[in-house]
Amino acid sequence: MTKPPRSKPLLRDTEPPIRSKPRQKRNPAQPQLLFDPMPDRVEPALAQLKAKPPTGNEWSWEVKWDGYRLAVHIEPRGIRILTRGGHDWTHRFPAIEQAARALGPATMIIVGEAVVLDEEGRPDFGLLQQSLGASGRQAGGRASDAVLYAFDLIYFDGHDLRGLEYRSRRHLLEDMLNGPMNGQPDAIRLSETLDAEPAVLLEHVCRLGLEGIVGKHLDRSYRSGRTGDWVKVKCIQSEAFFVIGYEKSAASPAGFGSLVLAAYRGADLVHVGSVGTGFRQAEIIRLRTMLDKLRWKRKQPPLPYSGSADIVWVEPTLIAEIEFRAWTTDGKLRHPSYKGLRERQDNADVFRLD
Template sequence: MTKPPRPPRSKPLLRDDGGPLQSRPIRKRNPAQPALPFDPMPPRVEPALALLKQKPPPGDDWGWEIKWDGYRLAVHVEPTGVRILTRGGYDWADRFPGIEAAARSLGPASMILDGEGVVLDEQGRSDFNGLQNSLGAVGRRSGNLTAGNAIFMAFDLLYLDGHDLRGLEYRDRRHLLEETLAGFGGAIRLSEEIDADPVAILDHACRLDLEGIVGKNRNSKYQSGRTGDWVKLKCAQSEPFLIVGYEPSTGAYGGFGSLLLAAYQGDDLRYVGSVGTGFKERPSVALRAMMDKLPWRRKAPPVAYEGNRRVVWVQPTLIAEIEFRQWTPDMQLRHAAYKGLRDRQDNADVFRLDDDEGR
């Protein structure tokens, strides 16, 4: 005998009039309502750094461009405004008003651009001294701490409209960067890739008195620190060091004959030699005045020192940009020349022997 069908366990939803309940029609999205991002914008990204090499790596998977001589910056274009972060994490948007204004005009897209803030000379080369005159000792004495003529050379794109791009290969990030800056001029510019043999590019860069070139592995994802995915080849090395003392001199600009320098090694400072050339009169006078106003001056050196010079030791606070040719076997600077004074606030740039010793 066939069983009768089982009654339904539940009754269909009914309206008061007995008809079935219908879904409400979906309303169209209000364009004024903000869209939720796919990925939250990171508040800060530790930059990828280039590993110093004596010759280019083999293979064709490398993109090459000019090495710019200025301040490493990350431009954050956000719904609430623009931030221009230094390598140390300080917001210097007020110091780069031209770059800040240009970044605003890139909106309403949200993005993070990685690049270098520079001042160009008449030949179109980056001029660190020109940038330092605005942001360093001379600018401070005049009360002007802005570089209105600075431009931002963008060489990577880390975030775009809700998408964190750090997981993409460099070739894809570069393509998106070129699309984002296509036709855009002014204080934000694309750092152009040069399609040529890197040895020939470096030779040409050195003949033009440029600092060197940078190569990036097109297959690499964006990783903070020196991983080897980015490399740099230099015509002459240039790095920031802490000033730990000076050698007085009555016959030299500013009243000092040389500066004694130190780099970080772990959490400690290590003496790396001195610099006695490259000084100009006005910046030297300003530098001596700054050193004499430092709150800590005493006979004991802040670093291990075995020399017999007559030295005035100072608090290791001021950061000097030094150009040099090479290191001695005992890690002292050879053929060093003073280029300018970096801002004390951005001490993340100070050279670390841990990163480069032995290379």
């Protein structure tokens, strides 16, 4: 018996046709073009952090993948893989590039999250960073084993889809990735929607050791920035902080005891505590080498500090992704654990205190 389709096809004869957006002014360099020119880059839509998921049938839920946001541009001239900050990292994701070629010849922009999976099939941010080279400065830096979990389609076959509601874009994405002609390339996979109450889903994904869930409003168009159309609920809080120093370690003279962290408050940096767990030994040595090249050359530390620890201050350049359970009453991270370095090229957001 043939298994019924997971979701209804977008286009049926009995349904009203999809109307195109009003035509905008054409690119002067393409005066005869009949369709929407593919944008060179689209500023990403971002999810707002929520303490608990909203309820209602107007939300679609999926796993929150722990990796790098990418936009894959499939064009007649070739493939471009752009980071959230707009940098071209095509050469750093060769398997995703190859899978994207198999989806042609139609032109499209697929939005998704690049991850590296551990032996149990869970995304591991540390493994992704090892593949890329932690700060982008190592030779090579290719995540050949990375997988893109696609969750949106914002341009397809000459049409800009950003004006369509999310449910329509999602149906097109599902039909394109699961179509009988294309199949689904192994390095580009559909980020499956999860059919259950969001509170139950959150409990389940947390039990599996995943990062959380993301909800997308089915009736909203694609809008860049944190508009509230997309929301995220995390099992464990995870944010990016500046590394502003390290505490020395008597047990490991070539390493350190902990990294000192800072966040923004307005335009100023504020000390939010230290992290001393989550490091592999090789990562400690590598980080110490990087930090010693960034030593603070001024007499005063880079921010107000009232502690008593012996700290070697550094220029606030490196950005670390840190997991933590909560905040203490004095504004410090509770039970922090190091996950890896974020890359400035990926437009990593340093956490801002309210």
